[in-house]
Amino acid sequence: MDFTNIWTVTHKELRDALRNRWFLLYTLIFGGLALALSMTAQPDIAFTKLAGYDRTVTSLVNLVLLFVPLMGLMFGATSLASDQETGVLNTLLAQPITRTEILLGKYFGVATALLSSLIMGFGLAGFALALDGGGRVKGYAVMIVFACLLGLAMLSVGFLISTISQKTSTAVGGALFLWLFFVLVGDLGLIGASIVMELPLETTLLIALISPLQEFKMASISTTQASLDALGPAGLYADDTFGGLFLPLLLASLLLWIFVPLGAAQLVFAQRK
Template identity: 50%
Template structure:
């Protein structure tokens, strides 16, 4: 692989992301809502300076669960299908670049765009909190940013797989939205409903939760914020009792698998099916 080719494609994707109206809308919405939650976290105590990064981090968890996967899935879904439909994918592969370099370069560029968008939202909120006299729990806030970036890239990887499977951009976006709804539905209420219907025990309930990248993020975020999982009920207590200090690295590792496995599957499908 030629690193220069990969970086060139990554730079192209970053430029394209800046011109993507949907991506800019998502990024601005996330930044605006993050600032609003930061303000509410500070003003909720009745006086500025009595709350800071820890309370804001707790407020941001649900926002991340809703917006970040949607950003990653739609951006990934449009990456290959959109360029295939426009004919630019064929043009790029006509250049002295291999399919593997193209796929990796596009993925890196899109991942960097997502990380930049999240960093902007977190950064503006951090500046606001610091300027308002808030503070404390900076490490927790930064850890949440890291977990959000992992969730975004995992969602991007799933969207990338969708884009490798289908030919039309509209179909890819539709499948991405369906996937987002499915992942959100199989959150707390979905897991609880499935557990009641199938009469799952605690260990099976935990396994079901660990299959969902959104739940992986949520469990890791709550563990980082509270240092316990009692908020998640028996399954959370069982998880912490079973894995102990290894639970957070396990959750991060599983999120990493959600990044690697869909990307590898997308690369194999792209190689097998070709451009057209």
């Protein structure tokens, strides 16, 4: 493994991404919405003594749940597929570089761009929160970390889609489908199943916890609000069952979501040979 090669590709990808208008658009929208949410949610009540902070942070959680998976999946899905389609990949493969180096370089590059976009958004929102009195900084920081992990997980899934797809359009289609699945269809299905099949609480919780989005959500709620009771009996059950281990478990699970799809992407990409 040649790290200078990886770095070279990373560097190029990062520059590509920062110049990409789609990327800038996503960053602007995410940053703008985060800032707007933080600014409007607070002064709505002239008495911040009542602590609107929690609610603001949870609306940021909602924003992350909608937006970050979309960014991760789209950037991931278009990364390799578009290079494959345009032939850039062919030229690149003809250089003294291995497929693993290309994949990792691209992943790191896009990931860096994605993360910088996210922390820019959280930074802007943080300003608004700070000027309004703020809240638990640690909780906010933990939420940012988990949002970044969620972004990386979705990016890995996006890369997997990208390696499987021959064409950019297929990859984008796949990414949008998965986005819809992660954000809506999965949860709706589980809500339906939970009602119709009268699933026990633990089952519902465990199935929900497969989703990286739910993992991020629970980590954020449990750190910004100190407990999961806002999520009803299932939240309390999680608190009681896992206790202090809950956060590390969520962390481990999100890391799996990052490494497993990326590993699979690497296998598929290597098989292309």
